[in-house]
Amino acid sequence: MATTIIDGKAISKQIRQELKQKTDTFQNETGTVPGLAFILVGENPASQVYVKMKGKACKEVGFYSVTKELPSDISQQELIKLIDAFNNDPKIHGILTQLPLPDHIDEAAVIESIDPKKDVDGFHPINVGKLLIGLDTFRPCTPAGIQELLIRSDIDPAGKHVVVVGRSNIVGKPIGNILIQKQKWANAVVTFCHTGAKDISYFTRQADILIAAVGRANVITADMVKKGVVVIDVGVNRVDAPSSEKGYKLVGDVDFESVKEVADAITPVPGGVGPMTIAMLLANTLQAAQEQVPVSE
Numbered sequence: 001m002a003t004t005i006i007d008g009k010a011i012s013k014q015i016r017q018e019l020k021q022k023t024d025t026f027q028n029e030t031g032t033v034p035g036l037a038f039i040l041v042g043e044n045p046a047s048q049v050y051v052k053m054k055g056k057a058c059k060e061v062g063f064y065s066v067t068k069e070l071p072s073d074i075s076q077q078e079l080i081k082l083i084d085a086f087n088n089d090p091k092i093h094g095i096l097t098q099l100p101l102p103d104h105i106d107e108a109a110v111i112e113s114i115d116p117k118k119d120v121d122g123f124h125p126i127n128v129g130k131l132l133i134g135l136d137t138f139r140p141c142t143p144a145g146i147q148e149l150l151i152r153s154d155i156d157p158a159g160k161h162v163v164v165v166g167r168s169n170i171v172g173k174p175i176g177n178i179l180i181q182k183q184k185w186a187n188a189v190v191t192f193c194h195t196g197a198k199d200i201s202y203f204t205r206q207a208d209i210l211i212a213a214v215g216r217a218n219v220i221t222a223d224m225v226k227k228g229v230v231v232i233d234v235g236v237n238r239v240d241a242p243s244s245e246k247g248y249k250l251v252g253d254v255d256f257e258s259v260k261e262v263a264d265a266i267t268p269v270p271g272g273v274g275p276m277t278i279a280m281l282l283a284n285t286l287q288a289a290q291e292q293v294p295v296s297e
């Protein structure tokens with residue numbers, strides 16, 4: 001059977017079109033435009049690119065968005081003061097502080113200062129707790145995007161063995177917590193593995209669905225997976241490519257060329273999970289606006 005290349009770019013385009021329609025309806029019913037505030041601290045080039053892309057996506061679906069670019073030496077207190085202003089701004093329904101933050105800032109304190117109702121990243125401990133016990137909440141954007149890719153590719157994780165490589169708060173832990181729930185398009189048996197494992201391949205070889213969120217280029221190779229596996233590659237790694245215009249290219253955590261020969265389905269990098277993250281951020285923001293501004297009778 002030919003390997004399916006899961007086209008995250010096309011799927012995310014479809015979702016963004018659906019969101020545009022839902023946003024128009026919401027606006028007609030409430031007179032409210034969903035608003036998203038971005039906070040970017042310092043000059044991390046990858047963060048700058050991500051925030052720019054997210055702002056552009058907001059415009060396309062008809063959201064209001066504002067980006068606050070702050071110097072890397074801003075104090076934690078000043079940053080939290082700004083977040084608090086957005087917490088109290090009725091035009092803003094979602095707040096996203098792009099991570100990572102500079103070392104002198106306590107990331108956890110910043111995340112906790114965001115009103116959980118506006119926490120469209122789903123990083124606030126209240127929302128993380130809700131997700132863990134299966135209550136409705138904001139699903140963090142990349143994990144939500146992964147689940148949506150599975151749904152729209154008709155790959156039901158129910159009863160399958162999902163192996164997650166990576167244990168970050170942004171991807172690894174929440175995707176496992178989502179797919180383990182006794183809910184539709186979940187109900188999987190989930191194994192988490194990480195750098196503490198003696199032999200990661202012992203676990204990855206057992207995966208029906210492998211989710212690689214390691215952050216290192218091409219570390220999952222064909223000998224580490226079983227035939228027929230579904231592979232979701234979350235990695236975005238820059239590797240040198242002297243012949244390309246930029247001098248680098250983006251690759252995933254999975255050695256795409258070798259693994260695609262044994263997989264039933266696989267996401268490419270770029271064009272797999274990445275575009276889905278942005279689509280789900282938009283979905284979470286519309287959800288936040290709908291919850292904050294209900295349609296009156």
Ligand code: GUN
Nearest residue numbers: 096097098099100121141
């Ligand atoms: N840095 C990398 N991914 C993310 C994300 O999904 N949200 C935020 N706020 N920062 C990130």
